[in-house]
Amino acid sequence: MNMRMSDLIVKKRNGGTLTGEEIGFMVEGYTNGRIPDYQMSAMMMAIYFQGMNEEETLSLTMAMRDSGEVLNLKAIDGIKVDKHSTGGVGDKTSLALAPMAAACGIPVAKMSGRGLGHTGGTIDKLESFSGFSTSIPAQKFIENVNRIGISIMGQTADLAPADKKLYALRDVTATVDNMSLIASSIMSKKLAAGADAIVLDVKTGSGAFMKEEEDSFALAREMVKIGNGAGKKCVAVVSDMDQPLGFAVGNALEVKEAIETLQGRGPADFLELCLTLGTQMLLLGKKAETEEEARKKLLAVIEDGSALRKLAEFVEAQGGDSAAVYDTSLLPKASLTKEIKADRDGFVGHIECEEVGICSLLLGGGRETKESSIDLSVGIMLQKKVGDSVLSGDTLAILYANDGKKLEAAAERLLRAYRITDEEPERRSLIKGVVS
Ligand code: URA
Numbered sequence: 001m002n003m004r005m006s007d008l009i010v011k012k013r014n015g016g017t018l019t020g021e022e023i024g025f026m027v028e029g030y031t032n033g034r035i036p037d038y039q040m041s042a043m044m045m046a047i048y049f050q051g052m053n054e055e056e057t058l059s060l061t062m063a064m065r066d067s068g069e070v071l072n073l074k075a076i077d078g079i080k081v082d083k084h085s086t087g088g089v090g091d092k093t094s095l096a097l098a099p100m101a102a103a104c105g106i107p108v109a110k111m112s113g114r115g116l117g118h119t120g121g122t123i124d125k126l127e128s129f130s131g132f133s134t135s136i137p138a139q140k141f142i143e144n145v146n147r148i149g150i151s152i153m154g155q156t157a158d159l160a161p162a163d164k165k166l167y168a169l170r171d172v173t174a175t176v177d178n179m180s181l182i183a184s185s186i187m188s189k190k191l192a193a194g195a196d197a198i199v200l201d202v203k204t205g206s207g208a209f210m211k212e213e214e215d216s217f218a219l220a221r222e223m224v225k226i227g228n229g230a231g232k233k234c235v236a237v238v239s240d241m242d243q244p245l246g247f248a249v250g251n252a253l254e255v256k257e258a259i260e261t262l263q264g265r266g267p268a269d270f271l272e273l274c275l276t277l278g279t280q281m282l283l284l285g286k287k288a289e290t291e292e293e294a295r296k297k298l299l300a301v302i303e304d305g306s307a308l309r310k311l312a313e314f315v316e317a318q319g320g321d322s323a324a325v326y327d328t329s330l331l332p333k334a335s336l337t338k339e340i341k342a343d344r345d346g347f348v349g350h351i352e353c354e355e356v357g358i359c360s361l362l363l364g365g366g367r368e369t370k371e372s373s374i375d376l377s378v379g380i381m382l383q384k385k386v387g388d389s390v391l392s393g394d395t396l397a398i399l400y401a402n403d404g405k406k407l408e409a410a411a412e413r414l415l416r417a418y419r420i421t422d423e424e425p426e427r428r429s430l431i432k433g434v435v436s
Contacts, residue, residue, distance in 0.1 A: 005029065005039045012046040018060040033161045037169055044144055045174035052180035054083045054222070054376035060180065061226055065187030067162035072139055075108055077320035078146050079285045081111045082195035083277060084147035084186050086219065087119035087176075089207040089357040090382075094152070095258035096266070097274045099282075099310035101151035103301035104278075109145045110152045111159065111193040114168060115374070116276070117176040117209070118357030120251060123154045128252040128331050128376045132320030148313045153193075161190040168370045177209035179219050187226045197233040197284035198431070199277055200202045200224070204432060205242030207353025213238070213432060220435040233311045235280045237275055240434040243351045243386045246270035248402065250365045250379010252331040254356040261327055262308040276431050332377035334400035336409050339415060340415045342390040349421030351386055356417055358412040380414065387427055390420060 003025045011016060018026075026043065029035035050061065073080050082100065085091050094112060102412035103109045112122035112134065123134045136144075144151035154166040163185050170176050170185075190198050201225055203209070204216035220236035224411035227234030244268040248257035260266055261274065279294040288294035301307040308325065315324040324330040360366065381398045384390055396418050402409035 004041070005035050009042050009046055009227060012043060012050055012391065016305065017053060018056055020400070023056065023059040027067055027162045030165060031067045040166070040169060041173045041175070042247070044170055044173060044181065044228060047181060048175045048178045052224070057180040057184055057222065058229070061184040061187045061191070063182060064160050064162040064166070068140070068156040068160055068192065071175075072193050072369060073142065073194040074311045075142050076107050076109060078107045078116070079197055080145070080191055080195040081197045081199065081281045081285045082110050082190055083199045083201070083281060084180055085201040086186065086203050087116055087161045087209055088203045088241040088245055089119060089246075089353050090246050090249040090254060091120065091203070091241070091361075092125060092248070092254035092258045092270070093273055093277065095125060095255060096261045096270070096277055096307075098150055099314060100274060100278050100298050100301055100307045101119065101285075102148070102314070104282055104297045105149070105287050106281055108150040109141065109193065109195050111189050112152050112154060113189075114154070116167060116171050116352050118207070118358070118361060120365070122152065124374060124376070125251045125254055126152065126320070127253045129315050129320030129322070131326055132315060132318055134318065139195050144317050145313040147309070149265060149308060150314045151318070152314075155189060159393065160189040163188050164232060172217055172369055179210070179215065179222065182209060183219060183222045183226065187223055187277045190227070191230050191232070193346055195232070198227050198300045199280045199284065200234065200236040201273070201277055202236050202238045204238055204239035205240050205353060205428075206247070207244065208241040213230050217433065217435065225233060225436050232436070233284050234334055235284060236435040237280060238263055238435065240428050240430050240432065241353060243353050244356050244382060247382045247385070248379065249356055249360045251374070251376040251384070252333070253379040253400065255331055256328045259308070259311070259325060262303050262311060267306045269429050270334070270419055272406070273404055274432055280434070298395045299400060334377040334402050336401045336404060338399045338411050340347060340396045340397050340399070341354065342392055342394045342396055344420055345390065345391050346389070346420040346422050347424045348384050348386050348388050348390060348396070349423070350416060350419040352417040352419075355413060357382060359414045359417070362410040362413065363399065363406050364403065377424075378402060387425055
């Protein structure tokens with residue numbers, strides 16, 4: 001019998017379970033352009049509301065992995081370790097962690113994505129280095145890992161192209177924050193990218209797609225299970241995203257903060273997350289035997305400058321201006337700034353983290369439609385974070401923009417994202433747990 005996409009949409013909308021064959025039909029048809037965006041958008045929304053069971057999620061993952069080529073990284077010596085975050089605000093982790101791990105001898109062969117929903121993406125951030133390209137052929141990707149120990153590529157037409165198309169569609173159709181869609185999106189490209197081991201950073205809190213810890217742990221377990229089932233060593237760290245990570249939110253601003261971290265001047269929370277995830281990478285990649293040894297090695301490559309040099313080598317190898325690694329004034333810069341100020345004394349009790357991400361989008365740092373281009377220079381530098389004491393008139397955050405109207409709208413919204421309280425709030429732990 002001929003399958004019809006409209007029948008599958010009805011089936012899922014009404015709470016039915018899609019078979020592996022139906023999911024394969026839908027993924028193949030969408031990748032090849034036979035199924036249009038509007039039908040796939042409706043299907044994504046149906047999945048968003050009705051969910052998918054474990055079997056459907058696995059079928060979707062495998063169909064997306066097999067929608068293109070699956071890389072064979074056998075030509076690279078050693079245990080190749082990939083890392084992926086479920087997405088956060090100010091989450092510039094890969095920019096610092098990938099060179100740190102590479103400087104410790106881990107071959108880092110990583111596939112990254114662009115901004116998604118209110119969160120930023122590594123590829124957009126890396127494009128802050130003028131000339132930098134992540135559209136590199138697989139052969140060059142492999143060569144670069146062999147030569148300098150690190151390469152990051154975007155999804156080409158060949159690697160998990162179904163996810164590439166769906167990712168861009170979900171970004172602008174309010175269909176990101178669903179467990180099965182996130183798990184299949186991440187794991188399909190991780191499996192297609194061919195690494196031996198995968199470290200997942202699963203975010204939880206008001207700036208994450210999964211706001212509740214319980215859901216984040218469930219997502220972590222689901223992804224680890226898919227990874228292990230496909231023969232990959234896989235570990236997930238569940239980490240806090242109830243406020244932005246570090247101080248910088250926005251593409252070039254985050255690149256600058258990552259560079260400062262590699263210079264030993266990074267924010268404490270951001271450094272701690274890099275050390276925690278890096279420890280898992282070094283253990284999986286057999287470059288350390290204990291957590292203590294791994295942390296020591298990771299701190300040593302910051303101290304001796306080798307992680308920073310690795311970043312410069314990596315930027316250069318992919319066509320970027322590596323001078324910006326040593327002189328961050330060469331990164332894109334916005335023309336306008338505005339400070340938002342506390343209107344009372346107290347403590348920062350809460351920062352509505354997703355709102356901060358949306359403010360960065362409003363300034364031009366993210367996409368409104370699939371075709372939008374983004375402004376790499378705009379964003380926000382937080383000056384106060386949760387738990388800090390403030391006096392009326394203190395600057396809470398500085399916004400960077402190139403458009404006065406956007407700046408005013410974002411400033412108003414950002415001020416509302418801050419809650420000032422009389423009581424000092426309880427500190428949330430950064431690392432919630434590890435699933436392996
Ligand atoms: N990161 C991805 O690659 N996909 C998602 O769906 C969410 C975060």
